[in-house]
Amino acid sequence: MNRRGFLGAGLTAAGFAAEPPFPKRNIVLFVADDHSPDMGCYGNNVIRTPNMDRLAREGTRFSHAFCTTASCSASRSVILTGLHNHANGQYGHQHHYHKFSSFDNIVSLPVYLHHAGYRTARCGKYHVAPEAVYPFGNMIAGPGRNPVQMAENCRGFIEQNSDRPFFLYFCTDDPHRSGSFADELPHRPNRFGNPAPGAPGYRGVTESSYDPREVRVPGFLPDTPAARAELAQYYQSISRIDQGVGRLTQILRESGKLDDTLFLYISDHGIAMPNAKTTLYEGGMLSPCVMRDPYAAARGVVNNAMISWTDLTPTILDFAGVLDRETGTVKKEILDRIPPNKARSDPQTTQDVRRGGFHGRSFLSLAGQESGQGWDAVYASHTFHEIQMYYPMRVVRERRYKLIWNIAHRLPFPFASDLWASPTWQAQYRQGMDAPYGPRAVRDYIYRAQFELFDLENDPFERHNLAENPKYAALLGEMKDKLRAFQKRTADPWILKWEYE
Numbered sequence: 001m002n003r004r005g006f007l008g009a010g011l012t013a014a015g016f017a018a019e020p021p022f023p024k025r026n027i028v029l030f031v032a033d034d035h036s037p038d039m040g041c042y043g044n045n046v047i048r049t050p051n052m053d054r055l056a057r058e059g060t061r062f063s064h065a066f067c068t069t070a071s072c073s074a075s076r077s078v079i080l081t082g083l084h085n086h087a088n089g090q091y092g093h094q095h096h097y098h099k100f101s102s103f104d105n106i107v108s109l110p111v112y113l114h115h116a117g118y119r120t121a122r123c124g125k126y127h128v129a130p131e132a133v134y135p136f137g138n139m140i141a142g143p144g145r146n147p148v149q150m151a152e153n154c155r156g157f158i159e160q161n162s163d164r165p166f167f168l169y170f171c172t173d174d175p176h177r178s179g180s181f182a183d184e185l186p187h188r189p190n191r192f193g194n195p196a197p198g199a200p201g202y203r204g205v206t207e208s209s210y211d212p213r214e215v216r217v218p219g220f221l222p223d224t225p226a227a228r229a230e231l232a233q234y235y236q237s238i239s240r241i242d243q244g245v246g247r248l249t250q251i252l253r254e255s256g257k258l259d260d261t262l263f264l265y266i267s268d269h270g271i272a273m274p275n276a277k278t279t280l281y282e283g284g285m286l287s288p289c290v291m292r293d294p295y296a297a298a299r300g301v302v303n304n305a306m307i308s309w310t311d312l313t314p315t316i317l318d319f320a321g322v323l324d325r326e327t328g329t330v331k332k333e334i335l336d337r338i339p340p341n342k343a344r345s346d347p348q349t350t351q352d353v354r355r356g357g358f359h360g361r362s363f364l365s366l367a368g369q370e371s372g373q374g375w376d377a378v379y380a381s382h383t384f385h386e387i388q389m390y391y392p393m394r395v396v397r398e399r400r401y402k403l404i405w406n407i408a409h410r411l412p413f414p415f416a417s418d419l420w421a422s423p424t425w426q427a428q429y430r431q432g433m434d435a436p437y438g439p440r441a442v443r444d445y446i447y448r449a450q451f452e453l454f455d456l457e458n459d460p461f462e463r464h465n466l467a468e469n470p471k472y473a474a475l476l477g478e479m480k481d482k483l484r485a486f487q488k489r490t491a492d493p494w495i496l497k498w499e500y501e
Contacts, residue, residue, distance in 0.1 A: 024260040027113075027167045027316055028248065031079065032241050033072065033125060033144075033176040034277055035267035036218070037065075037288040039238065046214055047235045051246035052290065055265060057300045059292030060367045064306045066397065069382040070269035070277050070284030072176075073100060073127045075309060079268070080108045080134060080169075082313035082358030084381045086492045092384030094129040100384065101129035107338060108134050109313045112330055112356070113167045115337040116322045121157045123150050124171040136169065144173030145193045145237075146202040147244020151251055159255045165320075172244060175237035177272050177418040191418075192233040204247075208239035219461035220275045220283040220438045226423040227273075234271065262319045263292040266312070274425045274445065275438045278385045278416050280395045280404055281462050285380060293319070296368035305372025306399070308379070310360030318362035330356025359490050379486045389414040392494055396482045402462075403479035404452040407497055412446045439463035453479065 039049040041056035042063075067075050069085055077083075077090030081102070085091055089103035102108075110120045114137065121138035128134050140153050154168060178193045195201040212228035215235060221227050245265065252258035267287045270276040276283030289307065317323040317330060324331045335356050366372065380395035391414055392407040419425060428435045433443035439461040451467040453476055466472045487495040 026261040032267040034272040036270040062289040065289035067269040071385040075268040148204040151247035226427040293367035298368035305375035314362040
């Protein structure tokens with residue numbers, strides 16, 4: 001099937017299908033919550049993820065995929081807009097008393113797709129605001145800890161007899177720690193939402209248990225009994241997600257739509273552990289990305305392109321035929337269908353973000369390709385997690401070197417409530433500031449230098465800060481220049497800090 005040229009005369013002014021009907025160019029974006037690339041297809045053979053592994057065999061696995069902020073709401077706003085959160089306004093959590101939300105002049109992925117004639121639906125975790133910026137035509141119930149049931153709940157939407165293609169935004173609560181969500185079981189689950197031993201579990205899910213002695217402890221975490229116990233629980237929740245992937249692809253296959261559907265599996269960011277979530281160390285940024293493009297020439301490919309979550313919206317719009325490939329922006333005929341926005345044009349944003357521009361670019365052409373040539377750097381921008389966790393950071397990450405700018409470096413690094421309570425952290429913290437925590441001491445995790453420069457080729461777990469080493473002064477200067485250029489390019493208000501300090 002030709003993936004080009006179906007958004008022309010076949011649309012009405014409202015953006016819906018006239019004659020002839022649309023080709024069935026469907027899209028599923030499956031977003032896990034706090035999942036590092038821990039699955040069989042990423043080399044972890046302890047964890048059992050047969051459905052994710054099959055997805056990788058039938059698609060393209062990206063080995064260097066990165067979030068831009070390791071915080072739930074902020075990252076999801078980037079996923080759904082293609083804009084860093086300092087430009088879309090979703091600086092931190094949407095829920096409860098935090099009340100962060102995107103600027104109301106932002107246009108999001110579901111809006112672009114709606115005006116291109118798509119049926120849209122979301123199932124599971126939402127966690128962005130306002131709803132007027134992120135509207136979906138259908139809202140399908142969770143429960144977020146049961147991806148199998150979520151998939152079944154989406155069956156009617158997928159199987160609907162319609163000439164219009166669909167976009168399904170499918171977001172689990174797993175493997176996020178419990179406490180942020182209403183528990184869906186009639187007993188108290190453990191901290192990763194897993195059923196208590198002997199208790200009834202989630203309907204349709206076969207729970208997988210793991211021996212803490214057999215888990216793989218990543219180098220950014222301490223190899224302690226507490227860490228191993230938590231990783232075993234984390235693995236169990238990932239195996240639940242895997243069954244949801246399997247059920248969802250099964251439904252697509254049974255409906256005859258799998259081979260007309262782009263299926264993307266990602267996570268908002270890395271594991272919910274200190275040294276990962278809420279940080280821009282590798283444990284927080286490095287994330288899974290598996291893309292099954294039904295039209296790719298090759299399957300089972302591993303691509304080493306450095307992609308980020310700012311690239312997701314352009315990629316999906318490219319598949320949908322909505323993106324102008326020459327300009328990297330939304331096609332004019334689609335933009336013309338979007339009603340004028342009465343909201344303010346925020347003074348922080350120098351670009352007209354309503355008009356279909358993005359900070360990222362489409363990686364659709366990399367499907368079925370091994371080379372990531374020309375994709376050799378990503379940038380990151382983080383401001384808040386929870387409202388009390390102000391700690392802006394900016395990052396440029398290249399193949400070998402990475403620079404982190406801790407703009408609020410004079411403050412102690414703040415903790416998300418679930419990370420502070422983590423037994424893995426508490427076991428080390430109670431030993432004192434000099435106790436080891438992964439590659440650094442507890443003290444060095446809490447109190448950080450203004451600039452952190454790492455040689456990831458020789459120091460993959462970011463132990464040795466080279467920023468104050470005179471030998472790397474020239475490199476540090478070059479990386480700073482790249483960071484400033486990124487900030488200027490993306491209208492980052494924190495670019496002013498270079499002048500004031």
